[in-house]
Amino acid sequence: MSVEDEDARLETAEDQAADWIVRQDGEALDEADQAAFAAWLAVPEHRREFDRQNAVWQRYRRMASLPVRIEQSEHRRGRRRWRAAFTPIRRRVSIPAIAASLALIAVGYAEDWPTRLRADYSTGIGERRIVTLADGSVVRMDAGTALSFDRSDTQRTVRLLAGAAQFQVAPDRRHPFLVETREGSVTALGTVFSVREREDGPEVAVLQHSVAIRTSAGANAIVHEGESTSFTAQRVERPAHTDVQAATAWTRGKLIVFHRPLSEVVATIARERRGYWTVRGDAANLRVNGVYNLDRPLDALDALEKSLGLRSMRISDRLIVLSR
Structure with a gap:
């Protein structure tokens, strides 16, 4: 309803x-x-x-x-x-x-309106949405989510401005796929992962293959399939095996x-x-x-x-x- x-x-x-x-x-x-x-x-x-x-x-x-x-x-x-x-x-x-x-x-x-004005895609209250980016990647967006997408000669960049999204990345080795947040970036080394903005920093869960996290202060970590972690601008929590289906339950x-x-x-x-x-x-x-x-x-x-x-x-x- x-x-x-x-x-x-x-x-x-x-x-x-x-x-x-x-x-x-x-x-x-x-x-x-x-x-x-x-x-x-x-x-x-x-x-x-x-x-x-x-x-x-x-x-x-x-x-x-x-x-x-x-x-x-x-x-x-x-x-x-x-x-x-x-x-x-x-x-x-x-x-x-x-x-x-x-x-x-x-x-x-x-203050939500300035965020929406910066977004290429956004969802409203009670709205979950699936969008296909210009590179063919598929994004599942949670309610209250805003993001923008840019493709340059060197990379593909999603800026997660608010909310949560699950990414199924289209293969393109010449153009790495990055998700940028206020605290740092998440680079896809495979196909499917999710990023959620939370009060204490973004949460990342990997459903397939792996991702690389780099914080604003330069901390790094690799998160593998079946693992999740969170990070701040200064550090990345140690990745741990988790129920990634639970972490992405919002998609259901x-x-x-x-x-x-x-x-x-x-x-x-x-x-x-x-x-x-x-x-x-x-x-x-x-x-x-x-x-x-x-x-x-x-x-x-x-x-x-x-x-x-x-x-x-x-x-x-x-x-x-x-x-x-």
Whole structure:
């Protein structure tokens, strides 16, 4: 099911009003969305519900100096609800902290456009795509991925600007195939491998043959078939035998993680659905193990919240802030 199909299933005026409020707060609506919003708002019931919820939302945003208490979320899958009641719980959360988190999220979304403008190929939210480059190489792109491709007289260069991609390289001995990242480059010595940008540096997994990694600081390593590693600008972690099918599970709509920070896992899942999903405070550093269905991102997020005993502040299912 596409993101658009899922959005179309909003059934109540309450759910729809919350959805419009979050969409307007996050980014400017295009002409088609403005027309759709105007038509929706023309229904008296919709206008009343929108005015009611918007008043609460605006009051919430103005209360920057007051401590509040956020309710612990209920795990109701597939249902969009406006959780605006501040029910007492043991942990006190301040509006400035939440406001700062939302501001950072908005900045992050805005900064994605310069990346897209530099890309020859990109994927949007919830979109996985297969492209064939000009040299015949085939690239599988994960959601939220951006890359550019250039072929010179001496080499073929892919610049991975964001996200993750799996490369099936077309043979051409006279023109080496490189994948460049901010931390260094990966040169194909065979045919199939993947590169994923992560918080602590790119992760490389080799499905066939081998690759050569060279970091920005000059460190080198060879990664063979069935091995994976990660690297920073200064060093390459020692390659280790791994389940490369698990490392590339995203190509099959799955996310398999072992001992990864919650903030990274949530950011990966968030690429599959429109909205603002983030983790606040020390919960961001919690380590996560598990298998999650990227085609059902809300279920995946609910599973994380429940298994880790987290709390969430939700405004519909578009804006979710997880915390301890």
